[in-house]
Amino acid sequence: MEKTLDPAISVPAAAPRASREQFRASDDKVMLRLARDLTKDIADANPSIYWPDMLLSAGIGYAAMAGAILVSSVPMAIALGLISALALYRALMFIHELTHIHRNALPGFRLAWNVLVGIPMLVPSYMYEGVHTIHHKRTQYGTIEDPEYLPLALMKPWSLPLFVLVALLAPVAFLLRCAILLPLGAAIPPIRRLTWERFSALSINPDFRRRPPEGEMKGRVFWQEFGGFVWSWALIGSVFAFGWRPLLIALAIVSFTAVLNQLRTLVAHLWENEGEPMTVTAQFLDSVNVPPPGFAAELWAPVGLRYHALHHLMPSMPYHALPEAHRRLKGELGNASTYDGANHPGMLHLVGRIARSTMAVR
Template identity: 75%
Template sequence: MQQPLSPSGPTGASGASTRPKATRAQFLACDDRDMLRAARDLTRDLATARGEIYWLDLIASAGIGYGAMAGAILVSSVPLAVLLGLVSALALYRALMFIHELTHVHRDALPGFRLGWNALVGVPLLTPSFMYEGVHTLHHKRTQYGTVEDPEYLPLALMKPWSLPLFVLIALLAPVALLFRFAVLVPLGAILPPVRRMVWQRFSALSINPQFRRRPPEGEMRSRVFWQETCGAVWAWVLIGSMFALGWRPILIALAVVSFTATLNQLRTLVAHLWENEGEPMTVTAQFLDSVNVPPPGPIAEIWAPVGLRYHALHHLMPSMPYHSLPEAHRRLSDHLGLESTYQGANHPGLVVLVGRIARSTMGRGRG
């Protein structure tokens, strides 16, 4: 096994590293303890979630999203409707991504935020927080990341070429599938326990691993699931009933907006990791290097990876760090560890480069 790269070292005349980036394979057996120690020590003062930032960001994103959707429904100009629909999709995408924060921020840090998020975003988009809570944390477990027990991991870089477009495009069907789940399967499951068990195990988690089966909810989660599913089922039938009162146009536009949002999130998921693990347990450093940061410069990543998700690898080092603190944490670690550090191995230039990397890997598998 190669030795871990040092926190500092020689650079080229331009200041760029003269060594290749650290790779996951270098750290399958041991961690870079200097990096882990720096991540802990340099960011302690950044760990407090600021409620005013969360609430303002959420309300603004949801307000713009629903306002633009209403505009897309009401205007007669097709180009303007498309433009407003795009704005709506991007704003609601940002609002939706706060579900990721809900799973990590301590429940007492943001009083009322879970309820507010579910009322504004989770239930209206038929993606209440129970579909992520208790699921996403499994993805962060030291012994489960990248294994068959990880609900959010597939070795996509090691699969066949056709798997990538299928992985992204299947998200187009997400709004219809969610509508069917809440409008049909939830009421049916209330009557038929076998249906209820099947729906819970297989269709109640935002997972990408087809082998994942969710365990029954326990404790306070049971009550939370009941109320969120009940509200979701009622809202699903309100949406269906709206077709008779308002016609097809509003719900078709809403479904199109949410479909675009789901597809964009699936594309982000495609490049959130390098997907190069074949199922073995990994060190924290190896997990970090199998994950992706897309740091500045450039504002584009903030659009397709909002709410701190452009620092996804850093998030795997510090899962509880609030999203608004990640840019400063990244700056501190980059300055302290330097261009020759392991930390730089998780930094990547952008979406297109990452998609190309995974595509080349699958093409190699296709020829094999």
């Protein structure tokens, strides 16, 4: 259904392109109001989209991984490994949706995702749930309390390649965490506390310390950790049954997904905040949309993550509704609006912008 602008709201037709600094103290109330009013009819999660997308992505990913392990041709193994990595990356990114959708919106989806994707990839949903929502709190975004923020644009140039390359070690780190640290922590409380505070969250802020789980999260953590422990030792045991090749290929594929996700994280924000609280509009402009045209962003920022800035305006908006929400807001507010200030052409442009910023650091 086509939406029209409320005649009571006036939008400047040719305002200068907005900057984040303009909105440190106040918000663009017109944009915030439109984001709410123009998208009310598309705000519900659609099970007929979520379930097939997640299941098909996981199925293709595992089938291609099996093919990469079984084929003897190296070029074919590489091609199948790439397909597997991209498909499993898409399936894995549904962890982001699990943190935002209403608990009753998709019955059984969290359990199915953890059994099919989260635990096999050794990244169960509790590693994001209760953590990512802090990143969306107005008073904590971009501060030292934000687990998902580092002022990368204000750091030394060498920090960017290090930030990306460290992700290569993620699969081995997850395997050691589930196989070694979890059982040790069950017997030794200080190790349990350290593992929970420092290694139980998908965070990038080294100063972040996670608080103990509460309420129903305690039960989720227990069964997801138990599943990760069992699966990690099944993977280790597979070496004795099938040799090193299957496990090493699987780890290589997951390493590629981890690096791809780290690259996406690198360009999800402009990373220009120095730790002070920001308005919603300033947070929006520090975040990134990479809208169409172009298909590449759908590969490296799947499941709605190419609209990351828009997601910060409407965190509970389901991923499948974000393209339409973007179209409506862009159509109403135009090319010279605050909204357009968060729209960027692609990954290379963003990496270049952040890299240039780091080179100016003394």
